[in-house]
Amino acid sequence: MAYIGNQSNSSxxxxxxxxxxxxxxxxxxxTHAVANSNELEVFVNNVRQEPGSGKAYTASGLxxxxxxxxxxxxxxxxIFVGKALxxxxxxxxxxxxxxxxxxxxxxxFLGDAGTALGNxxxxxxxxxxxxxTVAGSTNGVAAGPLTIANGVVLTIANGATLAVV
Numbered sequence: 001m002a003y004i005g006n007q008s009n010s011s012x013x014x015x016x017x018x019x020x021x022x023x024x025x026x027x028x029x030x031t032h033a034v035a036n037s038n039e040l041e042v043f044v045n046n047v048r049q050e051p052g053s054g055k056a057y058t059a060s061g062l063x064x065x066x067x068x069x070x071x072x073x074x075x076x077x078x079i080f081v082g083k084a085l086x087x088x089x090x091x092x093x094x095x096x097x098x099x100x101x102x103x104x105x106x107x108x109f110l111g112d113a114g115t116a117l118g119n120x121x122x123x124x125x126x127x128x129x130x131x132x133t134v135a136g137s138t139n140g141v142a143a144g145p146l147t148i149a150n151g152v153v154l155t156i157a158n159g160a161t162l163a164v165v
Contacts, residue, residue: 016080022070030062032080033094039082042066045075061094128152134160141165 018031034040037051037059049056049066057066070076127147134140136159144164148154156162 017077018080019077020064020070022072022074022076024069024071026066026069028064028066028070030059030064030078030080033061034059034080034082036060039080040064041079041081043075043077043079044070128154131155133157134162136160139163 016032020028030040037055037057040051040059042049042051042057042059042064044066051057051059055067057064059065064078126145127149129149129152131153133155134157136157138160140156140160140162142162142164146164154162
């Protein structure tokens, strides 16, 4: 039967459980980092708690913050569902500039260095001032109109694509 998406595996995942002893407070340390509250299920006295701001708890990185105090007599544990589901969302502030290179598999910018405005818009110069080769196994994109300075060579190798939008 045909379907859309990744082919399912015939294997199973093991969920990781952390038992926590309540300390009468609201702040706890997780044994595994999470990107957000939805990557874990929190249970107090075997009742699942609702994740999110203004709800029963929030979580980020190794920090778990409960809305109410948890007593040491409470049955308190978390299940890391994001870990078992292999979440690809990194914890906040965990990506460094050293990780943002072509060798990390995230691509690279060729030519003149541009200026980033916020996290959405990439602003760059209108004129290419240094020679660039778009390799045969890659694609390139530039916002136009784009002019090429005198003496500068833009090479688009066989099998490569450059789109000017």
